[in-house]
Amino acid sequence: MVRILFFILLVLALALGFAWLADRPGELSLIWQGQRIEMSLMRAATILISLFAAILIAVWLIRAIWLSPHTVTRYFRARKRDRGYQALSTGLIAAGGGDAVLARKMAGRARGLIRVDQEPLIHLLEAQTALIEGKYDEARKKFELMADDEETRELGLRGLYLEAKRLGANEAARQYAERAAEKAPHLSWATLATLDQRSQAGEWDEAIHLLDQSRAANVLDKKEASRKKAVLLTARATSKLEADPKAARDDALAALKFDDRLVPAALVAAKALFREDNLRKGASVLEKIWKQEPHPEVARLYVRARGGDSAVDRLKRARRLETLRGNNAVSLATVAEAALEARELALAREKAEAAVRLAPSESIFLLLADIEEADTGDEGRIRHWMAQALRSPRDPAWTADGVTSPTWLPVSPVSGRLDAFEWKAPPSPLAGYTEGGRLSPDDAIRSLPPVAPDQPAIVKAPPAATKPEEGQPVLEAERPIPTPAPIKVPERKEPAAPPAKSEETAAEKEAAAPFFGRPPDDPGVRERVAEEGSKASFRLF
Structure with missing residues (x-):
């Protein structure tokens, strides 16, 4: 574009020059070697410009002929x-x-x-060709050559890192990732890989420092970086909880500022505050996270936060959680557990049945079995609830890469990935069976067998509480539960045998029908055998 503009300006200047000469005619005289040459000024200018153009054309032809071998070579090259x-x-x-x-x-x-x-x-x-053909040694040599070249250093280091990960050489992979992160801090894969490696080694301070650098360089997304920062702070707080509760509290509270829905951070912060006898603030932290996401571990720590509380006091705290987040299965199950400990069996059964209607799970059916054992002691009804627990969905747990953990971990033990654990239901090994054999909660409740009249109600007391050692922090969630004395329930009187009837009522037929499809073999359910006569006849077919 600039050349075209320059050419147009040059032509315009020549035209203006010739026009100016045409308006101002004149004569030009030249004496050379005794000869006098006279011509007009316009003719002299035309001859001069033509001579200059001829010289340029001649130079171009000579140059083209002189450089023709190089031009031909460059064309073929x-x-x-x-x-x-x-x-x-x-x-x-x-x-x-x-x-x-x-x-x-x-x-x-x-x-x-x-x-x-x-x-x-x-x-x-x-x-890449060597990798496809399975020649990994050759591929590794090529990646090393690229890592030594400044233009392809990042590409070669990434190839070496992936090969080291494939071979399980974690230390070599860590070195390649750190080298790439040092040379090119803007590489997200190098930053994340180094972050995972340092987290897997428990180097929380170095990992947090590296994450801060990546946040400053805008390598990671802001939301993802905040989540990882919260996880790293929670991991460091967990490691400091026993030795330095104050530092653990500060790290956990800082983690909640980055992610206010991180349940492990709230648990660590509350435990640290409870160790400092700051029950009100610790309970406030748990209530805040409970309003957003009810979690069984939060409920367990909240209910048993204060040492020395009776079962009735723990029930009050459980009812407080229910008021904060009502119509929730976790809230109802928490109240049911506390009511069972307080021996308010009617309330426990009511809340447990409401919880199982909202979200049937294995733990709630087992809780119903415990309530049944404490209330009636009927083995048939207890087995009924346990059978429903086997057929129900599994309870959520901390799961990462197909592995479940009883507690939250910052790093996956399988892949070493940071923030891999999620609170979700693990895959059930009986998924195919449970889908076809599970009853609905209402059907499970209605299909309960009647209480056997000859079976007395048995109330079992939990084991006696142990006295805590002196100097230990008062944390009810980590102490045995004090229990009251066993409750004696008078035995029920055996009703008189009913007179013989030729026809049974509909209620008696319903009571006599087994709830598993055949007569149960446990001693808790009375067997009713219809007597048709003194002689019984049997048919094989």
């Missing part, structure tokens, strides 16, 4: 380079598609047409 790049492009596409034969063929052709020192992508094509 450019053509060869174009063919080489075409082969390189075809080879990379073939390697990406998994065609090892075509990729190897194109790699050889590209190497023959392009110099390797001029185009380092040939090393990449050969490395």
